[in-house]
Amino acid sequence: MKNLQLTIVFLFITLLSFAGISNTEKEALVALHTSTNGEQWTKKWDLSADVTTWYGVTIENSRVVELNLQFNNLNGTLPQQIGNLIALRKINLGFNKLSGNLPSSISNLKGLISLELFLNKFEGTIPSFLGDLKNLEVLALYSNSFTGTIPTELATLNNLKELQLGSNFLTGNIPTEMGLLSNLEKLSLIDNKLEGHIPLELTDLKNLEELILSENKLTGNLPLQFSQLTKLSTLMVSDNNMDIEYATVVEDRASVKNAIVTFNNTYVVERD
Helix, strand or coil, X not given: CHHHHHHHHHHHHHHHHCCCCCHHHHXXXXXXXXXXXXXXXXCCCCCCCCHHHXXXXXXXXXXXXXXXXXXXXXXXXXXXXXXXCXXXXXXXXXXXXXXXXXXXXXXXXXXXXXEECCCCEEEEECCHHHHHCCCCCEEECCCCEEEECCCHHHHHCCCCCEEECCCCEEEEECCHHHHHCCCCCEEECCCCEEEEECCHHHHHCCCCCEEECCCCEEECCCXXXXXXXXXXXXXXXXXXXXXXXXXXXXCCHHHHHHHHHHHHCCCCCCCC
16 A cells, blocks of 8 residues: 555656646747747657657756757747746757847746857847846857957856856956856856956956966966966966966866966066
């Protein structure tokens, strides 16, 4: 009898986990399918079948919590309806052919932990409304066609661990406010058109493991204080307009410290 009761409970939980989603969420998925040429996807959805069978869609408690459609030949723009999937925790649409601006409705996805839109053709500025996604831990927008400056609103993402904006057309300075991202582990701004000095405030990022700023137009020197970041093991600041050409170091904490100290000698930048 006890085993039978456990079996019934398990089946009940399973049914709850895979119960049909709301019409609003299903319509949002269909809108995504339509606007990104779903008939040509590599792994297609059968729109007449249950949503639980659709590739890359994870459902929990009758809500869509994850979209993972990378490498799936999505071609088109993201629809505003994507903002109706308010239970989403993770989005990965990398390695596709998506274009246009990011829809403002993404700001509705308050529970989003990871937003990965890398290697597409998105354009326009990186929207400031991304700063509304306070639970974000990963923001990967690299290898697109974003222009303009890095919005300071991103510095309000206190849970952020990875910020990857490389290989775009970003201009202006690296915001000093980035130093507020106390949980940041990886900062990659490689291959843009960023100018000015590397902010001393970035040395406040005590959890930083990777600093990747190569192939920009940065000037000045790398502050000696970076050598005091005990977790920093990857340093890439070459191919800029800096006073010194710093050695690239990958996954070697001791060599990072040596590279900074050797070139800087006793050079220490003071805050304004």
